[in-house]
Amino acid sequence: MVTTDDPNGREPAAQGAQATRVHGRAQQHAGGDLTEELLTSDWWTDAMVQHAGIPIVDVPLVSVGGGIGSFVTVDYLRIAGVAPDHIRVLSNIDFPWQTYEYLTRVSQIPRGERIRSDSASRPDNIWGFPSYALAEAVHDRTLGPLWQVLVEPIWADYYTPRAGQVFAGLEREAKRIGFPQMVVNGQVRMVRRRQGGGYFTILTPPSDAPPSDAQPTQRVAYRSSFVHLAVGYPGLRFLPELQEFRTEHHDFHHVVSAYEDHEHVYNLARTKHVVVMLRGGGIVASRVLQRLMDDREKFGLSTQIVHLFRTYVSGSHGPNAWNRRKGGNGFAYQGFNYPKSVWGGQLKSRMRKLEGDDRARAYKLMGGTNTPFRRRWQAQMRAGREAGWYRTMSGTVKQMRLADGMVISEVETAEGLIEVAADFVIDCTGLEADIAEHRVLADLFEHSGAGRNPLGRLDVERDFQLRGADSGTGVIYASGATTLGGYFPGVDTFLGLQIAAQEIADDLARRGFCGRIGTLRSTAQWLRWAFGRAP
Numbered sequence: 001m002v003t004t005d006d007p008n009g010r011e012p013a014a015q016g017a018q019a020t021r022v023h024g025r026a027q028q029h030a031g032g033d034l035t036e037e038l039l040t041s042d043w044w045t046d047a048m049v050q051h052a053g054i055p056i057v058d059v060p061l062v063s064v065g066g067g068i069g070s071f072v073t074v075d076y077l078r079i080a081g082v083a084p085d086h087i088r089v090l091s092n093i094d095f096p097w098q099t100y101e102y103l104t105r106v107s108q109i110p111r112g113e114r115i116r117s118d119s120a121s122r123p124d125n126i127w128g129f130p131s132y133a134l135a136e137a138v139h140d141r142t143l144g145p146l147w148q149v150l151v152e153p154i155w156a157d158y159y160t161p162r163a164g165q166v167f168a169g170l171e172r173e174a175k176r177i178g179f180p181q182m183v184v185n186g187q188v189r190m191v192r193r194r195q196g197g198g199y200f201t202i203l204t205p206p207s208d209a210p211p212s213d214a215q216p217t218q219r220v221a222y223r224s225s226f227v228h229l230a231v232g233y234p235g236l237r238f239l240p241e242l243q244e245f246r247t248e249h250h251d252f253h254h255v256v257s258a259y260e261d262h263e264h265v266y267n268l269a270r271t272k273h274v275v276v277m278l279r280g281g282g283i284v285a286s287r288v289l290q291r292l293m294d295d296r297e298k299f300g301l302s303t304q305i306v307h308l309f310r311t312y313v314s315g316s317h318g319p320n321a322w323n324r325r326k327g328g329n330g331f332a333y334q335g336f337n338y339p340k341s342v343w344g345g346q347l348k349s350r351m352r353k354l355e356g357d358d359r360a361r362a363y364k365l366m367g368g369t370n371t372p373f374r375r376r377w378q379a380q381m382r383a384g385r386e387a388g389w390y391r392t393m394s395g396t397v398k399q400m401r402l403a404d405g406m407v408i409s410e411v412e413t414a415e416g417l418i419e420v421a422a423d424f425v426i427d428c429t430g431l432e433a434d435i436a437e438h439r440v441l442a443d444l445f446e447h448s449g450a451g452r453n454p455l456g457r458l459d460v461e462r463d464f465q466l467r468g469a470d471s472g473t474g475v476i477y478a479s480g481a482t483t484l485g486g487y488f489p490g491v492d493t494f495l496g497l498q499i500a501a502q503e504i505a506d507d508l509a510r511r512g513f514c515g516r517i518g519t520l521r522s523t524a525q526w527l528r529w530a531f532g533r534a535p
């Protein structure tokens with residue numbers, strides 16, 4: 001067996017009950033960076049890491065990412081009785097909703113606007129009670145939100161909480177469970193299996209970081225039995241013609257992504273007449289469209305909007321009379337990004353049994369770009385169509401060029417090639433990059449036995465264990481967008497992240513790492529939540 005530097009001679013990565021412990025410079029021999037031996041070896045020994053001069057921190061579990069996925073997983077584990085010093089969250093952000101808040105803000109959901117998910121999807125409350133609607137009703141002393149959930153979606157749109165309410169709840173829960181104390185800032189470079197069991201997770205601390213678990217160094221190795229990966233989206237991918245345009249013209253001004261800050265478009269529209277071309281038919285396109293339409297109304301602007309759909313939906317669609325989705329004027333309509341039964345109904349149980357191509361086909365059937373049907377948006381678009389300032393078209397862009405400060409898009413339509421001139425093109429297609437573009441995931445594919453699921457993302461078991469990456473008694477779990485295509489479809493949602501967290505906590509309870517969240521613990525813990533007491 002490999003020697004360890006644990007003073008008690010125990011095997012650190014397999015214990016699960018040992019709190020954070022630092023093994024510093026005493027064991028170091030080299031410059032504290034990755035060596036050729038480490039870079040090329042699938043399995044690392046403690047001696048290899050020590051020889052490289054990289055300080056080792058022992059902690060039973062690390063969560064990589066630090067966003068909403070890490071947060072809800074840590075929340076479950078804290079409620080299941082895990083002490084804060086048994087968990088480290090390795091992250092390049094300062095608070096869990098930072099990336100989410102950035103993406104929602106730039107895609108036109110500032111704190112005062114309502115997000116997409118429902119009243120009970122509370123990432124700050126594993127019980128979903130009180131729901132956001134109840135909390136808002138009590139806070140604002142109004143019955144409005146409760147009435148809305150009662151009559152939705154027939155007589156009212158689905159109730160959804162304001163982004164600000166979600167962030168305030170997350171902040172409160174983060175404080176309650178001691179989340180900030182578990183976060184170590186830095187960039188995770190890789191996770192490698194350890195000979196003897198468990199893993200090494202290599203963190204590159206920020207160059208100006210004050211010493212935290214270890215002394216300032218180029219790298220720190222976290223030696224743990226369990227690793228949880230929740231790294232969010234691997235990155236943005238632009239449609240080829242948009243990418244070509246941006247690269248050729250070095251122009252990040254006229255052609256923008258809805259996931260980038262593009263406030264200059266709205267600012268310019270307030271000073272002069274502009275034509276904006278929108279691309280995409282999902283919720284982000286609806287949001288950007290709403291902002292353009294709101295500003296038009298609020299400031300009396302003359303903005304013209306040309307909305308291009310690649311797949312134009314003109315009515316209800318689906319394989320049969322029972323399996324249809326509403327649609328019209330280009331959009332496919334659906335309250336949430338998946339049918340509700342994905343989170344706990346028939347569809348959830350059917351998906352758990354599907355493998356390979358059958359699963360891929362099921363995803364194709366229920367997926368696809370869609371947006372909620374909201375009465376306000378419908379009224380605004382109708383007004384725009386009637387007055388002629390909002391036009392839709394269907395087609396594929398073949399080429400884009402710049403002429404007299406305008407972006408000319410050559411669009412191939414059923415009627416032939418049409419040229420559309422616009423001051424700005426806002427891309428709301430939101431294509432995600434391949435997960436192998438994420439360095440940590442690429443490394444897992446290459447060195448740690450991880451594989452791809454039928455949709456090409458990380459292949460996880462029903463309890464979110466990363467298939468093929470076991471190391472002795474150690475396990476890697478993964479949740480979020482990187483696992484889309486697995487046995488549970490709603491992974492990239494608050495509720496989906498919580499369902500994954502629950503599966504992970506149950507599996508860790510079976511392994512003796514934490515307690516089980518049964519009826520008694522759950523009731524007692526809810527009371528602690530309600531009174532703001534630590535778990």
Ligand SMILES: Cc1cc2nc3c(=O)[nH]c(=O)nc-3n(C[C@H](O)[C@H](O)[C@H](O)COP(=O)(O)OP(=O)(O)OC[C@H]3O[C@@H](n4cnc5c(N)ncnc54)[C@H](O)[C@@H]3O)c2cc1C
Pocket residue numbers: 064065066067068069070090091092093096099100103104107115116117121186187188189230231232233440479480481492493494495497
């Ligand atoms: C615009 C938008 C709106 C959405 N609205 C909703 C909604 O209304 N309801 C809903 O349920 N879901 C919604 N989602 C989906 C999903 O719930 C959120 O995206 C959520 O933030 C996903 O959590 P996550 O932890 O997987 O990713 P994130 O919250 O993005 O966190 C992952 C973090 O990992 C960090 N990271 C990555 N690699 C490394 C590394 N190597 N080292 C250190 N850190 C790293 C990233 O910087 C990132 O901050 C929305 C998504 C988007 C984009």
